[in-house]
Amino acid sequence: MTTELGMPTLGVLQTAAPHPLRLVLNWGRRYSLWVFNFGLACCAIEFIATSMARHDFIRFGVIPFAHGPRQADLMVTSGTVSDKMAPALRRLWEQMAEPKYVISFGACSNSGGPYWDSYCVTKGVDQIIPVDVYVPGCPPRPEALLQAIVKLQEKIADENLRDRYTRRAPGVGALTRGLVHGSPTGTVTVSAPSAASGQAPGSADTPRSSS
Amino acid sequence: MDTAAASEVSAAANEISRTSGPGTGGSGGRPVTVGLGAGGLATSDMVLNIGPQHPATHGVLRLRLVVDAERIVSAEPVVGYMHRGAEKLFEVRDYRQIIVLANRHDWLSAFANELGVVLATEEMLGMEVPERAVWIRTLLSEINRILSHLMFLGSYPLELGAITPVFYSFREREELQSVLEEVSGGRIHYMFNRVGGLKEDVPAGWTVRVAQALRAVRHRMPDLENILMGNEILRGRTLGVGVLPRELAAAYGVSGPIARAGGLDLDLRRDEPYLAYGELFAPGGPGRVVTRQEGDCYARLEVLLEQVQVSLDIAETCVDRLRSLGNGPVNVRLPKVLKVPAGHVYRWTENPLGINGYYLVSRGDKVPWRLKLRSASFNNVQVLSEMLPGCLLADMVSIMGSMFFVVGDVDK
Numbered sequence: 001m002t003t004e005l006g007m008p009t010l011g012v013l014q015t016a017a018p019h020p021l022r023l024v025l026n027w028g029r030r031y032s033l034w035v036f037n038f039g040l041a042c043c044a045i046e047f048i049a050t051s052m053a054r055h056d057f058i059r060f061g062v063i064p065f066a067h068g069p070r071q072a073d074l075m076v077t078s079g080t081v082s083d084k085m086a087p088a089l090r091r092l093w094e095q096m097a098e099p100k101y102v103i104s105f106g107a108c109s110n111s112g113g114p115y116w117d118s119y120c121v122t123k124g125v126d127q128i129i130p131v132d133v134y135v136p137g138c139p140p141r142p143e144a145l146l147q148a149i150v151k152l153q154e155k156i157a158d159e160n161l162r163d164r165y166t167r168r169a170p171g172v173g174a175l176t177r178g179l180v181h182g183s184p185t186g187t188v189t190v191s192a193p194s195a196a197s198g199q200a201p202g203s204a205d206t207p208r209s210s211s
Numbered sequence: 212m213d214t215a216a217a218s219e220v221s222a223a224a225n226e227i228s229r230t231s232g233p234g235t236g237g238s239g240g241r242p243v244t245v246g247l248g249a250g251g252l253a254t255s256d257m258v259l260n261i262g263p264q265h266p267a268t269h270g271v272l273r274l275r276l277v278v279d280a281e282r283i284v285s286a287e288p289v290v291g292y293m294h295r296g297a298e299k300l301f302e303v304r305d306y307r308q309i310i311v312l313a314n315r316h317d318w319l320s321a322f323a324n325e326l327g328v329v330l331a332t333e334e335m336l337g338m339e340v341p342e343r344a345v346w347i348r349t350l351l352s353e354i355n356r357i358l359s360h361l362m363f364l365g366s367y368p369l370e371l372g373a374i375t376p377v378f379y380s381f382r383e384r385e386e387l388q389s390v391l392e393e394v395s396g397g398r399i400h401y402m403f404n405r406v407g408g409l410k411e412d413v414p415a416g417w418t419v420r421v422a423q424a425l426r427a428v429r430h431r432m433p434d435l436e437n438i439l440m441g442n443e444i445l446r447g448r449t450l451g452v453g454v455l456p457r458e459l460a461a462a463y464g465v466s467g468p469i470a471r472a473g474g475l476d477l478d479l480r481r482d483e484p485y486l487a488y489g490e491l492f493a494p495g496g497p498g499r500v501v502t503r504q505e506g507d508c509y510a511r512l513e514v515l516l517e518q519v520q521v522s523l524d525i526a527e528t529c530v531d532r533l534r535s536l537g538n539g540p541v542n543v544r545l546p547k548v549l550k551v552p553a554g555h556v557y558r559w560t561e562n563p564l565g566i567n568g569y570y571l572v573s574r575g576d577k578v579p580w581r582l583k584l585r586s587a588s589f590n591n592v593q594v595l596s597e598m599l600p601g602c603l604l605a606d607m608v609s610i611m612g613s614m615f616f617v618v619g620d621v622d623k
Binding site for chain 1: 294303385
């Protein structure tokens with residue numbers, strides 16, 4: 001016998017929070033970003049360098065001690081995503097709890113970089129998961145990652161959670177038509193809560209206004 | 212099977228065959244048969260996947276282990292998660308562009324990777340490289356070796372649970388990276404080699420800077436050394452663990468510090484000298500090949516630490532030589548379209564992680580017809596399938612960390 005727990009929702013406080021409360025929520029979120037380093041290639045070395053004493057991103061509240069994606073708020077994909085790796089990456093991203101953020105670190109992760117014409121490299125991690133901040137460079141300097149973190153924090157500070165969870169555009173790689181001919185679409189535009197089937201990222205978190 | 216069921220089984224007298232009911236096994240419901248006889252508790256092997264994203268694999272290497280309780284029965288490295296198809300891409304890049312891709316497969320020793328390509332191309336062209344360029348190349352590849360070794364000297368203890376050493380090693384890395392950045396503009400990928408020499412001469416006053424940095428690193432290396440080698444926990448986890456004997460290393464084509472830790476006395480810098488190594492490894496020179504006989508994780512770490520000292524010696528000799536050489540050209544003027552005459556050549560170099568070779572086949576085009584890459588880590592990782600069986604699961608972390616591989620170097 002299984003217990004139906006239902007999908008967790010963010011609660012009315014967080015979605016319809018008045019401005020001062022939202023300020024506090026966002027303030028808390030932006031300065032305690034537990035980071036999950038999806039270290040793939042050269043850029044991971046620069047990520048490690050950024051976490052070390054000279055550049056030290058812990059002073060921005062980025063904490064690199066998350067034991068896995070489930071404990072993390074921020075994923076940094078640093079390096080080349082190959083087509084073989086892509087499903088694992090997507091899966092780990094899905095394991096992260098909302099609210100979650102992604103920094104795409106380095107040219108390979110942004111667009112394939114120097115491997116733009118390779119037969120086995122995913123041309124940009126944003127084909128699989130939504131990305132909040134892109135960092136150019138091959139590899140980018142540690143200072144660039146620090147700047148990206150500051151940019152992300154600015155973004156979180158401006159965030160209205162209702163907007164975040166109702167208007168997230170489907171990713172480039174999102175399934176926009178049914179797998180079987182004639183069936184309704186597999187994923188969903190999240191703006192229509194009634195059509196949400198639970199497959200689209202964040203669709204379970206849409207505020208339940210009427211039901 | 213949960214503990215309650217296990218104790219129930221052990222309480223019974225002779226042999227109990229028991230299937231887990233639909234309620235106990237959760238969603239799976241697969242019947243598990245546990246036999247208990249005079250021979251003790253019979254267990255079935257379990258297949259355990261490590262990776263591709265796992266903190267102990269420092270990268271995205273995946274291991275498929277079959278374990279019998281805590282003991283590893285068989286291990287199979289599953290490679291290919293970082294495969295980027297570099298060899299195929301070499302065939303559509305001209306000889307100047309290849310360097311961009313060539314220095315990226317082993318991202319910890321970018322300089323040594325570019326070097327192999329340009330050496331092979333120069334050999335095909337019959338090109339003579341100016342003496343100054345040779346010495347600068349030697350100096351930079353030794354600094355690159357120190358950088359790569361420092362990375363593993365920091366990350367290996369980190370995998371064993373010691374956080375502090377990595378801070379020491381990155382302090383030294385930043386010191387040396389800033390020197391390399393001053394000369395090439397890059398912190399990881401230097402792109403400083405060109406066919407026929409180097410991109411440009413070193414900036415004015417750079418030799419003073421690099422000498423200072425080398426001195427500083429040498430001065431502070433005991434910090435790192437003492438915190439590692441004197442540590443009882445590290446000794447306990449590495450001494451006698453993961454022995455890679457000489458014959459096995461030779462059979463699998465293992466090279467570099469890992470092979471030398473088991474007594475395989477092979478170092479291309481001495482045995483098939485390129486650049487200025489012939490002079491540096493001659494009797495009386497600063498170069499010497501570091502070997503150990505034990506072949507365990509501790510010996511591999513020792514080799515790495517001692518090689519840093521040797522590389523510091525070599526680098527300092529190179530700096531002295533550069534100062535006495537005086538100004539001169541560092542590259543050769545190339546034609547607008549660089550075509551390599553038809554033929555083939557194999558050039559290998561002693562990279563920080565082992566032997567890195569390029570087999571270059573040209574058909575007289577401006578792109579190679581084939582550029583085969585023999586990378587060190589690929590062979591070094593294959594031997595894991597021989598080393599891991601029989602070890603405890605907890606030792607897997609110390610063995611894998613001590614194999615000093617880079618996943619890009621495995622998967623190319």
